[in-house]
Amino acid sequence: MTIYGKCKDRLSPIILAAGLIAGIVSVPAQAKELNIYSHRQAFILNPLLEDFKKQTGTKINIVFASKGLIQRLIAEGSRSPADIILTVDIARLQEYAKKGLFAPVSTPLLKANIPAHLRNPNGLWYGLSKRVRVVAVSKDRVKKGDINRIEDLADPEWKGRICTRKGSHVYNRALLASLVTAHGEAAAEKWARGLVANLARKPQGNDRAQAKAISQGICDVAIMNHYYYFLMKKSKNPHQSKWAKAVNILFTNQKGRGNHINVSGVGLAKHSKNRALALKLMEYLSSKHAQSLYAAVNHEYPANPVVDASAEVLELGRFKSDKLPISAIAKLAPTAQRIIDRVGW
Numbered sequence: 001m002t003i004y005g006k007c008k009d010r011l012s013p014i015i016l017a018a019g020l021i022a023g024i025v026s027v028p029a030q031a032k033e034l035n036i037y038s039h040r041q042a043f044i045l046n047p048l049l050e051d052f053k054k055q056t057g058t059k060i061n062i063v064f065a066s067k068g069l070i071q072r073l074i075a076e077g078s079r080s081p082a083d084i085i086l087t088v089d090i091a092r093l094q095e096y097a098k099k100g101l102f103a104p105v106s107t108p109l110l111k112a113n114i115p116a117h118l119r120n121p122n123g124l125w126y127g128l129s130k131r132v133r134v135v136a137v138s139k140d141r142v143k144k145g146d147i148n149r150i151e152d153l154a155d156p157e158w159k160g161r162i163c164t165r166k167g168s169h170v171y172n173r174a175l176l177a178s179l180v181t182a183h184g185e186a187a188a189e190k191w192a193r194g195l196v197a198n199l200a201r202k203p204q205g206n207d208r209a210q211a212k213a214i215s216q217g218i219c220d221v222a223i224m225n226h227y228y229y230f231l232m233k234k235s236k237n238p239h240q241s242k243w244a245k246a247v248n249i250l251f252t253n254q255k256g257r258g259n260h261i262n263v264s265g266v267g268l269a270k271h272s273k274n275r276a277l278a279l280k281l282m283e284y285l286s287s288k289h290a291q292s293l294y295a296a297v298n299h300e301y302p303a304n305p306v307v308d309a310s311a312e313v314l315e316l317g318r319f320k321s322d323k324l325p326i327s328a329i330a331k332l333a334p335t336a337q338r339i340i341d342r343v344g345w
Ligand SMILES: [Fe+2]
Pocket: 225
C-alpha cells in the first residue's frame, strides 16, 4: 500500500495493491477496483481496506479531503470515478443527498445490519458508527448525579458554569434539532435561551477547548462529542491528557428518550461504474468484523447493534441512544439554526 500526502486539507490518494480473491465476498471477475472519496482520514480506513483487499483482491484508491469533495463530485458529474463516499455527521450526509450525489441502494444485509433510525429511509446513506454528544463535567466540582438530562443545562443552578462551542456548529445544531423533536420549537428555544444564560463565557473553540476550559476552572460543565475524551486522553500533547483527566463524561436522558447521537456514514456515489463491488464494500463495512474495527479506530460506537464498542470505549459504559431517526435531525437543522440565531448561541 502506498500513501501520498499528509496535509489534512490536501487531497491524498492512497493506493491499495491488489491481492488474491478469497473469502466470503464474491466479486465479478472484471471489477476489482474501487474509488472512495472520504472525509475520514486514512488511518481510520486502512485496517478495513486491507482486510477487504485480502477477502476480495480489490484495489482501492482513496481520495481524502476534509473539504471540497462535494464541489469536486459536482464538477466531475457523470464522469466521476467515485464509487463510495464516506463522511461524518448527518449534516454532511444530508448535503450529499440533497445535491443528488448518492444513488439509493437497499440490500437485505445492509438493512439487517444498520438499524432504521441510523439510515436514510430511501437508502441514500447508511450510518456506520455512532458519536455521542455527551456532557463533560468537572471531576472536582460536579457530582455525577447532578446532571441527568440535557434539559438540566438550562436550569439557573448552572448559571456561569457552562462552556460550549458555537451553537451554529453542526454538532450543536443537531443536538438542538433533537430537542425540537422532543419538545417542540418553543420549548427548544426556551432551553437554548436558558443554556446561553448559563454560559461562563462567549461560545468559542472546538469540543476539546471546552474540556480545557474545565481543567482551567473557567467552567464546570461542557457539551462535547464522546470520542474527544479518548483523543485527548491518548494525545501526545501532555496538556490534552490533562484536560481529559479533569472531566467525567455523562450520558444524558438515560431514563427517557436516550442520549442524542450523530453518525459517520457511507453512500454509493451516484455515478459509480462499479456498483456491485461498491455494494459489497458497503455491506462489508456494516458487517460484524468491520464494524468493530471501524468504530474502535476513532473510539466510536458501532452502528450495527450486535457489535459492542471497544474495551476502551466501554470505559464510559454502554448507553441508551435516542432512537429519533437521524434523517429527522437533518430536516430540522434549519429550524434549529433559526433558534440559535435568535438566542445568540
Ligand atoms: Fe469531531
